[in-house]
Each structure stands twice: as C-alpha cells, then as structure tokens.
Amino acid sequence: MKTVVLIAMIVLADSTGDVFLTRGMKQVGEISTLHPRTLLAIGRKVITNKSFLSGIFFMAVTFFSFVIVLSWADLSFVFPARSLIYVTSTFGAKWILKETISFQRWGGILLVCLGVALVSLP
Amino acid sequence: MASTPRRASLKKTIAILIPAVFAQAAGNVLLSMRMKQIGTSQLFVLVPRAVESPTLWFGTALLIVSFLLFLTALSWADLSFVVPAVSMEVAMNVIFAHHFLHEVVSLTRWSGVLLISIGVLLILRSESQKVQGIQEL
Numbered sequence: 001m002k003t004v005v006l007i008a009m010i011v012l013a014d015s016t017g018d019v020f021l022t023r024g025m026k027q028v029g030e031i032s033t034l035h036p037r038t039l040l041a042i043g044r045k046v047i048t049n050k051s052f053l054s055g056i057f058f059m060a061v062t063f064f065s066f067v068i069v070l071s072w073a074d075l076s077f078v079f080p081a082r083s084l085i086y087v088t089s090t091f092g093a094k095w096i097l098k099e100t101i102s103f104q105r106w107g108g109i110l111l112v113c114l115g116v117a118l119v120s121l122p
Numbered sequence: 123m124a125s126t127p128r129r130a131s132l133k134k135t136i137a138i139l140i141p142a143v144f145a146q147a148a149g150n151v152l153l154s155m156r157m158k159q160i161g162t163s164q165l166f167v168l169v170p171r172a173v174e175s176p177t178l179w180f181g182t183a184l185l186i187v188s189f190l191l192f193l194t195a196l197s198w199a200d201l202s203f204v205v206p207a208v209s210m211e212v213a214m215n216v217i218f219a220h221h222f223l224h225e226v227v228s229l230t231r232w233s234g235v236l237l238i239s240i241g242v243l244l245i246l247r248s249e250s251q252k253v254q255g256i257q258e259l
Contacts, residue, residue: 090205105206107241114241115236118237119234
C-alpha cells in the first residue's frame with residue numbers, strides 16, 4: 001500500500017512538473033537564437049520564472065520519492081509503473097495546457113507506455 | 123496564418139529532440155561504463171574516485187545538455203508531443219547498452235523497443251497531420 005501511494009506520488013509529481021516546466025518555457029517564449037548573450041538573457045528569464053521553478057520543485061519531489069520507494073520496493077516493479085507518467089502528462093497537457101490530442105496521438109502514447117513497461121521488466 | 127511558423131517549428135522540434143535523445147543515451151552509457159570500472163559500493167572510495175573522473179563529468183554534462191534541449195523544445199512545442207517523443211531515449215538506451223556495453227538484452231526488452239518505436243512514429247505522424255490540418259484552415 002505504501003508503495004502504491006509513493007508510486008502515485010511519483011507519477012503525479014512528475015506530470016505536474018512537466019506541465020509547470022512547459023508553462024514556464026511558453027511564458028519565456030520561443031527560443032530561436034544561438035547568440036550566446038541572448039541565450040544567457042533567456043536563461044536568466046527562465047530561472048526566475050515562477051512556473052519553471054515550481055516545475056523544478058516537482059521534479060525534485062519525483063526524484064526523492066523515487067529514491068525513497070527504492071529503499072524497500074523492487075526497481076523492476078517501480079520502473080515499469082513509472083511509465084504511467086506518459087498517460088498522466090498527456091492528461092495534464094489536455095486539461096491544463098489545452099492541447100488537442102488526436103486519436104492517433106493517444107494510440108502512440110499507449111504504445112510508448114506499454115513499450116517502456118516491457119523494457120523495464122526484469 | 124499561424125501555419126508557416128508551425129510547420130517550421132516541427133522540423134526545429136525534431137532537430138532539437140534527436141540530439142537530446144542521443145546525448146541522454148550516450149551520457150548514460152558513459153556513466154554506467156565508468157561506474158562499473160570503479161566498481162565499488164563503498165561510498166568513501168566511490169565518491170572521491172567519481173569526482174575526479176573526466177568520463178563521469180562528461181557523461182553528466184551530456185545529461186545536462188539533453189535536459190536543456192528538452193526545455194528548449196518545450197518553449198514552442200506541445201508537451202503531449204515532446205514527452206512521448208523523448209521516450210525514444212528508453213529504446214536508445216537499450217540499443218546503446220547492447221552495442222557499446224555488450225549487455226545481453228532479452229526478447230521482452232527488444233519487443234518493448236519495437237513498441238516504443240512504433241508509438242513514437244505514430245506521435246510524429248499525429249504532429250505532422252496537426253500541422254497540415256492547421257495549414258488547410
């Protein structure tokens with residue numbers, strides 16, 4: 001039960017992080033330069049963006065929950081379960097970021113999810 | 123008329139994500155290779171040796187580059203495209219581990235690699251159709 005709660009936390013924190021990172025990067029705006037000084041200015045804008053920082057916070061929560069759950073659960077169980085992230089991130093993209101997700105894209109995401117789970121099995 | 127920038131950005135997204143996937147897989151191969159050479163789980167021995175290893179620094183740098191490229195793509199592309207497209211790195215890690223580290227890869231894992239590849243192709247197709255759909259409007 002403890003394991004299930006932590007895996008749910010990992011999956012939710014990771015997708016929440018993804019959504020925040022995306023929102024932050026969209027707020028900063030499309031990066032379309034290779035000019036070092038401009039890139040540095042963009043970098044400064046990124047690391048002071050609240051959504052971006054929240055994204056990093058959730059990524060840290062994901063990482064620490066992952067390490068904690070590994071202290072008792074098998075990696076071969078935790079890692080395949082993590083592939084649910086692809087599904088939850090897509091729901092986040094649909095509901096919060098208002099992206100349109102076609103039937104074909106859902107199909108692709110489900111295949112990826114299954115594939116990642118298979119690769120991570122022992 | 124948001125169509126033209128959108129089409130240009132699909133190519134740009136792919137051009138950013140391919141090096142991101144390769145950098146990530148190569149970074150992991152380097153880390154795994156060097157850590158196994160050090161081959162101890164005693165922290166007092168491991169940490170100092172790891173810190174002075176250029177291979178590990180290079181591997182870590184590749185992982186950072188990969189994350190920065192991922193963020194760059196997110197500055198214009200859909201999250202629902204970038205995240206599953208980047209999952210190609212899982213397949214890439216298996217291929218690299220087999221090729222460079224000579225790890226034995228089971229049939230189950232190879233079938234996973236196949237599913238991921240088909241999935242990513244579908245996601246790529248869905249994105250290019252989205253671009254065409256916008257252009258027809």
